[in-house]
Amino acid sequence: MTLSEPGVAVIPYVTARRGEEPELAAMLGFRPDGRGLCYLDEGPGDRDDQGVLWARCSQAREDGWPVGSPRWGLVHPSRQRETMEGLRCQVCIVSPASRIARGYLFLATRPQDAAPPDWPEGVLSWQPPLCLDCAAIAVERCSHLLKYGAVAIRARVPRLYGVLGTLYTTGADLRPVPVVVSDGAKDTPLPYKDHLLRPWFLASQLVRELRGVSVVDLEREISTARL
């Protein structure tokens, strides 16, 4: 999400910053039993609750807040996971995501190709939710939302679904190498229920399946909240 306009920029908490670098693949190896990936110096924070290994990336922070020029369009794996897992606002993180009886607030754009008739029921999202104040800024300034049209969604059940990331296999040198996939397949999440591929996946974004959804009038919600 890109929240900028000339002279003013709100940089979402999840946005990657210059100077933050992914760790070299040299630290990736295979588990002693040969059944998946591991880090050679793996620690308890390297896997999520489902046992999936996560990409490491340095963080540039001052007083707990990310610093450095934004790398618009890229998200930091740990910060995306932190907000999506905890259902906190992806822009300010200090606020929990807006939640009312109709559910948590997410912003999306309508698919460019034919959307299923019940869209957005069951849509897979790797855009973490937002608080109402940040959603108001996002719909005014996010270039992607402005270009394709923001759709405000309330989801009563934002179910944990899986992860986006990279599938690995064994290379010719017997080291882990990424499986080459088409551009389209890069945005295909791996469901947590895929026990076969899960051990071979290096996650970089957490994905939720939005269930019990309604499309809502964000402007009206904001006006009501300000009364």
Ligand SMILES: [Zn+2]
């Ligand atoms: Zn916020």
